């Protein structure tokens with residue numbers, strides 16, 4: 001089972017993983033000097049302006065045309081200034097990214113940025129915001145880093161504004177964080193100084209589950225889950241009145257048939273073709289998914305407990321075990337109990353979400 | 363009906379949330395060379411009659427044609443190793 005939590009201390013920080021700069025950190029002119037000799041470097045350094053003097057290294061040359069470095073996004077991939085993938089410039093990541101963008105090496109800059117986990121990326125972006133290269137970096141972020149990068153920039157800029165972050169500033173960020181993994185959301189809120197956690201039966205809830213500026217919080221989805229659990233309790237209870245159910249499969253089939261009769265298709269994402277192939281409809285991480293996963297685990301824990309108890313009493317796989325295990329009355333009651341275990345969890349989640357709303361600030 | 367011997371390799375809440383009744387995704391490795399099969403189930407405990415089926419070997423009998431993931435009826439009998 002996938003753990004919802006992770007211990008950030010166990011994950012090697014991306015900064016630690018990055019290789020140190022190579023010992024040979026000669027850059028730019030020094031490197032050219034080594035390759036092409038002093039004359040070439042002197043020629044570069046001693047420009048003469050509009051006038052050409054005898055003896056001047058640029059005599060016989062037209063005055064240089066001053067031009068900007070290529071704009072970000074038109075990186076000269078083949079240009080020698082840009083470091084090939086896997087190699088890097090001297091200095092810290094902020095300096096390296098800054099210089100790479102200045103050199104028009106956008107691929108290189110985002111190679112560094114994209115390699116960072118969120119907890120390393122956010123402070124790195126914050127360090128880049130005051131740099132002159134930042135507007136070009138930001139302009140290229142969508143194309144080179146995707147929504148992960150543009151959201152990270154929004155988070156870093158919010159932090160850089162300084163001052164207390166209230167609900168009005170936080171809610172637009174919450175809208176963006178919904179598609180991030182739980183640890184990444186938490187790292188972003190922590191970075192903003194807005195990590196308030198309420199633990200509900202093993203699930204850490206934070207502001208990322210609250211309403212955004214435009215998107216709803218998890219309240220509607222949790223209310224839907226409560227309604228569904230109650231409905232399913234009713235569906236199972238109704239099976240008690242059905243005669244001739246032999247085993248658990250019959251119970252499940254009866255529930256399925258009842259839902260079908262009501263026009264309810266429990267398959268919400270994915271369609272089965274006539275050949276039986278299920279086409280998956282991929283959907284992005286939903287911001288409320290961790291709540292629904294925990295609810296499903298709580299439901300399953302009830303079935304596990306029953307299974308273990310019967311195994312202890314009758315022995316796993318014995319005919320007596322099977323008889324009890326598949327008995328329709330037991331099957332019905334177990335699911336009424338299992339859906340029943342979900343409901344108080346969801347209710348506690350609603351209470352926690354209300355508390356969090358109150359803690360978000362003005 | 364399709365029968366196969368499998369080792370359950372993974373049990374997780376279906377990350378894609380494809381089915382409101384079958385919320386668990388069970389991944390199993392077919393031991394008779396059939397590759398991997400995934401099953402959407404309501405409850406791993408109930409489907410495998412085992413509170414912790416991961417890592418264990420079962421003989422599966424699928425009532426419907428194999429699909430990816432398989433969401434039909436099946437029975438699972440533990441196989442002693």
Ligand SMILES: [Zn+2]
Nearest residue numbers: 335338404405
């Ligand atoms: Zn159940």
